[in-house]
Amino acid sequence: MALAARPFHANHAPFVDSGNDDPLARALQPPQDESPDQREMREQMQREASRISSEIDEDIQESRKAFERRKRAIKILLLGELHVSRCRLPRAAFVSRSFVPSDVHAVGMLQHWNTEIIKIPPSVYSSFSTFLGQAESGKSTTLKNFQLAFSPLHFRSEKLAWKTIVQLNLIRSIKHLLEVLQLEWTEQQQQQQNLPHPPTRPSSRPSSPPSALSPSSQLAAASGSTVAQMPMSAKARGKMPAHLALKMEMSMNNSLNVNGSSTGSRPPSNGTGTQPNQRATTIRFSTATSGSGLTDNHRRIRMRLLPLLAIEEELTKKLFPASASGGALETSELGVSVVSVSGEVVLRPPIREVCVRAGSGWKGLLSQFTGDNNVKTKRPGNNNEGIDNPTTVLAACKDDIVTLWEDPIVRGVLRKRGVRLMDMPGFFLNDAARIASLTYDPTDDDIVRARLRTLGVEEHRFTMESGAYPGSEWYIYDVGGSRMVRPHWIPYFDDVQAIIFLAPLAFNLMLEEDPKVNRLEDSISLWREICSNQLLSKTTLILFLNKMDILQATLAAGIRVQKYVPSYGDQPNDVTHVVKYFRDKFRGYHKRLSPKTRPFYWHETSVIDTHATAVILVGGMFLLFHLNNSATHILSATSVREGILRAHLQSVNVI
Numbered sequence: 001m002a003l004a005a006r007p008f009h010a011n012h013a014p015f016v017d018s019g020n021d022d023p024l025a026r027a028l029q030p031p032q033d034e035s036p037d038q039r040e041m042r043e044q045m046q047r048e049a050s051r052i053s054s055e056i057d058e059d060i061q062e063s064r065k066a067f068e069r070r071k072r073a074i075k076i077l078l079l080g081e082l083h084v085s086r087c088r089l090p091r092a093a094f095v096s097r098s099f100v101p102s103d104v105h106a107v108g109m110l111q112h113w114n115t116e117i118i119k120i121p122p123s124v125y126s127s128f129s130t131f132l133g134q135a136e137s138g139k140s141t142t143l144k145n146f147q148l149a150f151s152p153l154h155f156r157s158e159k160l161a162w163k164t165i166v167q168l169n170l171i172r173s174i175k176h177l178l179e180v181l182q183l184e185w186t187e188q189q190q191q192q193q194n195l196p197h198p199p200t201r202p203s204s205r206p207s208s209p210p211s212a213l214s215p216s217s218q219l220a221a222a223s224g225s226t227v228a229q230m231p232m233s234a235k236a237r238g239k240m241p242a243h244l245a246l247k248m249e250m251s252m253n254n255s256l257n258v259n260g261s262s263t264g265s266r267p268p269s270n271g272t273g274t275q276p277n278q279r280a281t282t283i284r285f286s287t288a289t290s291g292s293g294l295t296d297n298h299r300r301i302r303m304r305l306l307p308l309l310a311i312e313e314e315l316t317k318k319l320f321p322a323s324a325s326g327g328a329l330e331t332s333e334l335g336v337s338v339v340s341v342s343g344e345v346v347l348r349p350p351i352r353e354v355c356v357r358a359g360s361g362w363k364g365l366l367s368q369f370t371g372d373n374n375v376k377t378k379r380p381g382n383n384n385e386g387i388d389n390p391t392t393v394l395a396a397c398k399d400d401i402v403t404l405w406e407d408p409i410v411r412g413v414l415r416k417r418g419v420r421l422m423d424m425p426g427f428f429l430n431d432a433a434r435i436a437s438l439t440y441d442p443t444d445d446d447i448v449r450a451r452l453r454t455l456g457v458e459e460h461r462f463t464m465e466s467g468a469y470p471g472s473e474w475y476i477y478d479v480g481g482s483r484m485v486r487p488h489w490i491p492y493f494d495d496v497q498a499i500i501f502l503a504p505l506a507f508n509l510m511l512e513e514d515p516k517v518n519r520l521e522d523s524i525s526l527w528r529e530i531c532s533n534q535l536l537s538k539t540t541l542i543l544f545l546n547k548m549d550i551l552q553a554t555l556a557a558g559i560r561v562q563k564y565v566p567s568y569g570d571q572p573n574d575v576t577h578v579v580k581y582f583r584d585k586f587r588g589y590h591k592r593l594s595p596k597t598r599p600f601y602w603h604e605t606s607v608i609d610t611h612a613t614a615v616i617l618v619g620g621m622f623l624l625f626h627l628n629n630s631a632t633h634i635l636s637a638t639s640v641r642e643g644i645l646r647a648h649l650q651s652v653n654v655i
C-alpha cells in the first residue's frame with residue numbers, strides 16, 4: 001500500500017518539484033496547461049484514489065487483527081471417515097496454530113496423568129492437530145458434542161433444522177425395514193414357484209460385492225401368485241390433508257396393479273441396480289402366511305407405510321434440489337451392500353443419504369423451508385395451505401411404525417437376514433413413538449445422533465458461551481471422510497502437530513463407498529499410511545477406538561470376530577480381548593512404521609454419549625487453555641488431576 005498511499009494524497013500540492021528525476025513523479029505531474037476544470041477532475045480522482053487507498057489500509061489492518069485473533073483462537077480440525085454412521089468416536093482433532101498440539105497432548109495426558117511431571121514440548125505451541133479416520137466415524141457428531149458443551153445456546157438455536165433431518169433419518173430406517181420385508185416376501189414367493197434364488201446370498205464369497213439387483217428390482221422381477229392391494233386405513237387417511245391422502249392412494253395405485261402388471265413407470269437401470277427414488281413398481285405376494293411368519297397384516301401395514309417413502313422423496317426434492325448442480329445440500333445413493341454375517345447375509349439396502357456441502361450454510365437454508373415443525377407448500381389452485389411435511393405423515397403412521405418395529409416376527413426376519421438397523425447411521429426407530437408425533441421437539445441427544453453426511457471441508461467458528469473460558473473463539477473444521485474425500489485432507493497436514501485417528505472396530509462391516517472392503521481393514525491401512533508418512537513424522541498420533549457401544553452390541557449378538565478376522569483365532573469373543581487384540585495391532589504398526597519414535601496414545605469412545613464425550617472435550621479444553629496461559633510448559637500431575645476434576649464438574653453443569 002505504500003505506493004498507493006504516497007503519491008495520491010489529495011492534499012499534496014504539486015506532486016513533485018521540477019528538479020525531481022523520478023519518472024513516476026514526472027508522470028504524475030499535472031500538465032503545464034491544465035485548465036481549472038481539468039485540475040478539478042484530477043484532484044477529484046486523487047481524492048477518490050486516496051479514499052480507496054485508506055480503505056485498503058484499514059482492511060489490511062482489520063485482516064491483520066483477525067489473523068492475530070485466529071492465531072490465538074483454538075482451532076479444531078475434524079477429519080475422518082466419510083460415513084460416521086458406524087463409528088461413534090469423536091475423531092475431532094484439536095488443531096490450533098498456537099496451541100493445538102497441547103490439546104492433543106491433553107487428551108493423551110488424561111490417560112497418563114499419573115505421571116509426576118508432564119512436559120509439553122514448546123513446539124506444540126505452533127501446531128495443528130487433526131482428526132483422521134474412515135467414513136462414518138463420528139466427526140460431525142463430535143462437532144455437535146463440542147457445540148453442545150461449549151456453545152449450548154447456539155447449538156439449540158439450530159434445533160429446527162435438525163428436526164427435519166431426524167425425521168428423514170427415521171423415514172430412511174423405515175424404508176430399509178420395508179425393503180427387507182419385501183425381499184423376504186419375494187424370496188418366499190420364488191421358492192414357492194421353484195424359481196432360482198435371487199442373487200442376494202453370495203455364500204461362496206462372504207464379502208462379495210453387492211447383488212446386481214436391488215430389492216426393488218428383484219421385486220419387480222418376481223412373478224406369479226396373487227397381487228394384493230391394501231387400502232389405506234381410514235385412520236391414516238383421516239389424519240392427513242386431502243391432497244396428501246390422494247397422493248398416498250396414487251402412490252399405492254402406482255405401485256400395485258390388480259392384474260399383476262406394473263402400472264408405474266420404472267426408471268432406466270443405471271447398471272448398478274440402484275435407482276434414485278427407487279420404488280417398487282409391482283408388488284406381488286402370496287396370500288398365504290409366509291414361512292417366516294409374516295402375515296397379511298404385515299403386508300397391510302407395509303402398504304400403509306408406503307406413503308412415507310413418497311413424502312421423503314418429495315421432501316428431499318424440495319429441500320435438497322441441488323444434487324446435480326453443486327448446491328448446498330445433496331443426496332447420495334451408495335448402492336446395495338450385501339455382507340455375510342455369521343453365515344447369513346447382512347443386507348444394506350440402497351443408501352440414499354442427505355449430505356451437506358461444506359460452507360453452504362445449509363442450516364439457514366433448511367430453516368427457510370421448515371416453519372414451525374413443518375415444510376409448507378402452497379399448491380396452486382388450492383385454497384387450503386397444503387402441508388406436505390413429515391410431521392403430519394409420520395404422526396398418521398405412528399402406530400403402524402411402532403407395531404411393525406416391535407413385532408417379534410419382523411425382528412425374526414431382520415435377525416435371519418443379519419440386518420442390524422440399529423447400527424445404521426441415524427437410527428431412531430426405538431424412538432418412533434416420540435418422534436412420529438405432531439408435537440415432536442428434538443432433544444439434544446436427537447440432534448447429536450442425527451445423521452447428515454459431510455461433503456468437503458467445513459469451518460465452524462463459534463464463541464464459547466460457558467465453561468471455564470467464556471468468550472473465547474473456536475474454529476473447528478469438519479470434513480467428509482470417504483475415500484473420495486481423503487485426498488482433500490492433505491493440505492491440512494501442513495504443520496500438523498497432532499492427529500486424533502478414529503478407528504471404529506467395525507470388524508463385520510464393509511465400506512459403503514466400496515462394499516468389497518472391510519471397514520476395520522480400511523482403518524488399519526489408513527493408520528499405516530498415517531504412521532509411515534514422512535511429513536507426519538513429528539506428529540503426535542492419538543488413536544480413538546470408536547463406536548464401542550456398537551462393538552459391544554455386535555459381540556453380544558454372538559457375532560464372532562474369528563469369522564471375519566481369522567488371525568483372531570479362538571480367543572474369547574468379548575470386548576476386553578477384542579479391544580486388546582486390535583489395539584495391539586494399531587500399536588504395533590505405530591511402533592514399526594513411525595519414522596521416529598513417538599508415544600502411542602489411545603482411547604475407547606462412543607461419541608453419541610454426550611456426557612462421556614463432554615468430559616473428554618471439556619477436560620481437553622481445560623488443559624489446552626491451561627497450557628496456553630501457563631508461563632511454563634510443564635504441567636504437574638496435580639494440575640492435570642485438577643483439570644480432570646473440573647472437567648467432570650463442568651460436564652455436569654454444562655450438559
Ligand SMILES: Nc1nc2c(ncn2[C@@H]2O[C@H](COP(=O)(O)OP(=O)(O)OP(=O)(O)O)[C@@H](O)[C@H]2O)c(=O)[nH]1
Pocket residue numbers: 080081082083084085086087088089135136137138139140141142424425426427448449450451452453454455479480481482546547548549550605606607608609
Ligand atoms: N452408536 C453410535 N453411533 C455413532 C457414534 N458416533 C457416531 N455415531 C453415529 O454415526 C452416524 C454418523 O456420524 P457422523 O458424525 O455424521 O459421521 P462423520 O464422520 O461426520 O461422517 P461423514 O460426514 O460422512 O464424514 C451418526 O448417525 C451418528 O449418530 C457412536 O460412537 N456410537
Ligand SMILES: [Mg+2]
Pocket residue numbers: 082084139140141452453454478479480
Ligand atoms: Mg460429517
